[in-house]
Every structure is written in structure tokens, then in C-alpha cells.
Amino acid sequence: MTASVIDGKAFAAGLRARVADQAARFEQAAGRKAGLAVVLVGEDPASQVYVASKAKQTAECGMASFEHRLPEDTTQADLLALVDALNANPAVDGILVQLPLPRHLDEQQVVARIDPDKDVDGLTPLSSGRLALGQPGLVPCTPLGSLMLLKDRLGDLSGLDAVVIGRSILVGKPMAQLLLAENCTVTVAHSRTRDLAEVVRRADIVVAAVGRPEMIKGSWIKPGATVIDVGINRLPPEEGKTKGRLVGDVAYAEAAEVAGAITPVPGGVGPMTIAVLLRNALVAAHRNAGVALDDKAL
Ligand SMILES: Nc1nc2c(c(=O)[nH]1)N[C@@H](CN(C=O)c1ccc(C(=O)N[C@@H](CCC(=O)O)C(=O)O)cc1)CN2
Numbered sequence: 469m470t471a472s473v474i475d476g477k478a479f480a481a482g483l484r485a486r487v488a489d490q491a492a493r494f495e496q497a498a499g500r501k502a503g504l505a506v507v508l509v510g511e512d513p514a515s516q517v518y519v520a521s522k523a524k525q526t527a528e529c530g531m532a533s534f535e536h537r538l539p540e541d542t543t544q545a546d547l548l549a550l551v552d553a554l555n556a557n558p559a560v561d562g563i564l565v566q567l568p569l570p571r572h573l574d575e576q577q578v579v580a581r582i583d584p585d586k587d588v589d590g591l592t593p594l595s596s597g598r599l600a601l602g603q604p605g606l607v608p609c610t611p612l613g614s615l616m617l618l619k620d621r622l623g624d625l626s627g628l629d630a631v632v633i634g635r636s637i638l639v640g641k642p643m644a645q646l647l648l649a650e651n652c653t654v655t656v657a658h659s660r661t662r663d664l665a666e667v668v669r670r671a672d673i674v675v676a677a678v679g680r681p682e683m684i685k686g687s688w689i690k691p692g693a694t695v696i697d698v699g700i701n702r703l704p705p706e707e708g709k710t711k712g713r714l715v716g717d718v719a720y721a722e723a724a725e726v727a728g729a730i731t732p733v734p735g736g737v738g739p740m741t742i743a744v745l746l747r748n749a750l751v752a753a754h755r756n757a758g759v760a761l762d763d764k765a766l
Pocket residue numbers: 518564565566567568589609610638700714733734735736737738739740741742
């Protein structure tokens with residue numbers, strides 16, 4: 469079998485177009501643009517690229533972008549003060565603090581300080597609790613984007629066996645909750661899982677989010693399974709080159725021989741992360757301004 473390639477880049481472009489359409493309607497109804505603030509602390513090169521893309525795509529969708537770049541040695545108190553100011557700013561509907569933060573900062577405390585109504589990353593304790601309880605709320609961007617790709621490909625997920633490899637707060641845990649809410653039978657595997665290959669072999673849906681280049685082998689994949697590769701790992705540069713290749717957590721060529729469908733890296737889940745962030749910002753704007761939104765429009 470040769471898997472069909474799930475084109476996250478194209479799906480994300482479609483979602484952004486729908487967001488832009490709804491953002492224009494919002495501006496008409498609310499008399500202001502929806503606003504998204506992104507905070508970057510330090511100079512992590514990948515984070516700088518992601519934050520620049522977020523600002524650019526926010527503006528392209530017709531929303532107001534507020535970018536805050538703080539120096540590496542920013543104190544916890546200064547960062548919390550900025551979050552407080554953004555919480556209080558009525559032009560800001562969504563707040564995202566780019567992760568990871570420099571090591572001297574307490575990530576959990578910063579995230580928890582974000583007003584849950586502006587938590588477009590879906591990472592505050594209230595948002596996580598709502599997701600766990602099956603209540604409506606803002607959901608982390610990468611898992612929601614992955615779920616959108618899965619539902620677009622498979623339709624109803626009820627009764628399917630899903631394995632999520634990785635238990636991070638950003639991806640693994642919320643992904644498991646989302647799949648559970650879709651009535652999948654969910655296994656969360658992690659570094660202590662015994663016989664990971666065997667666990668993966670049972671799954672109709674594999675979501676790989678471990679951050680280890682090409683760790684999931686093709687021989688582990690059940691024939692016909694749908695594989696969502698969340699990993700974005702840059703390999704060391706080959707001789708004579710300055711930049712290494714990007715690979716996922718799945719050994720793509722091998723897995724594509726066996727799977728029914730698979731996301732590539734790049735061009736799979738990655739582009740969905742920012743598109744869903746824009747979607748979440750617009751959902752938050754509607755709620756904050758008391759303007760009705762047709763959820764199905766997004
Ligand atoms: N507060 C948050 N921090 C981080 C999140 C997040 O959702 N919230 N996610 C990641 C990084 N991220 C966005 O922030 C992100 C990752 C990847 C992509 C993407 O489009 N990747 C491309 C490849 C890009 C490249 O060439 O390097 C792809 O996969 O095709 C966008 C956003 C960690 N931090």
C-alpha cells in the first residue's frame with residue numbers, strides 16, 4: 469500500500485480563508501478588528517520564525533496583530549506585568565506566549581496568568597479542565613489542527629483505536645482528550661511504555677508527538693492506519709550544506725508504504741498550528757464582543 473498524503477498546507481490555507489471571511493464580518497458587527505497578541509521572550513531562532521509568521525498571517529486575515537518581543541533576561545515579574553496589561557486591553561481578544569520560555573522563567577505561572585477568555589493557546593488550567601470535562605472552550609492549536617485533518621480524512625472516528633505517542637501539555641494530553649471526545653479508544657504511550665511497537669501496531673490512528681527524529685518505524689504501523697506526525701526535527705546539516713533537513717517523529721518513507729494516509733513533514737500538521745491559532749483568536753473575539761459566530765463557518 470502507498471499512503472495518501474494528507475496536505476496540511478492546503479487545508480490550513482482553506483481554514484485561513486474562512487477565518488479572513490469571518491474576521492471581516494466580525495469587524496462589521498463589532499466596529500473593530502479582532503486582535504491577537506503574541507509574546508516572545510528571548511532569541512530562539514525557530515520561535516522567532518513562528519512568531520513572525522503568526523504576526524504576518526494575523527494581519528493577512530484582517531485581524532489586528534500585537535507583537536511583543538522581550539529580551540532573554542526578562543524577569544518573571546516583567547513578563548507577568550505584560551500579561552496583565554494584555555488581559556486588561558479591550559483591543560486584545562487572544563494572548564499567546566510563545567513556548568518554550570527561557571529556563572529562568574516559570575512557564576506554568578505565566579500561562580496560568582492569561583485571562584481564560586483570551587487563552588487562544590488553550591493551555592490555562594480552566595481551558596484544560598473544560599477540555600477534560602467535555603465542556604466548550606478554547607483548545608490547543610496543534611491537537612485541534614490534527615483532529616481537523618483526521619476528521620476530514622476519516623469522517624466519524626467512533627470506535628477507532630488511537631495511540632498518541634507523547635504526553636506533553638501542548639500536544640499529547642489534549643490530543644488524547646480530543647480523540648476520547650470523538651469516541652476513540654485511546655492509548656497514551658510515552659518514554660516508559662513497554663513494547664511501543666506492539667502498542668502502535670494495534671492502532672487505526674497514530675499521532676506521533678515525541679520530538680525524536682524518525683523514531684516510529686514503518687514496521688510498527690498497522691496496514692491502512694492514518695498517521696499524524698506532529699514532530700518537527702531538524703537533522704544536522706549534510707556535508708557542504710548549512711541547514712539540515714526537517715523530519716518528523718515517523719520514518720516517513722517506510723510508514724507511507726504501509727499506512728492508508730500520512731501527514732508529511734514539512735507541510736502536514738505544522739501549518740495547521742498557526743491557522744488554528746487564528747481560528748481560536750476569532751472565536752475568542754466573538755465571545756468577548758458578544759457577537760454570534762456560526763462555528764460551522766470555520
Ligand atoms: N505557545 C505556543 N508555543 C508553541 C506552540 C504553540 O502551539 N503554542 N507550537 C510550537 C511551534 N509552532 C507555533 O508556535 C509552530 C510549529 C511549526 C509550524 C510550521 O508551520 N512548521 C512547518 C515547518 C517550518 C520550518 O520550516 O521550520 C511545517 O511543519 O510545515 C508552525 C508553528 C512550539 N511552541
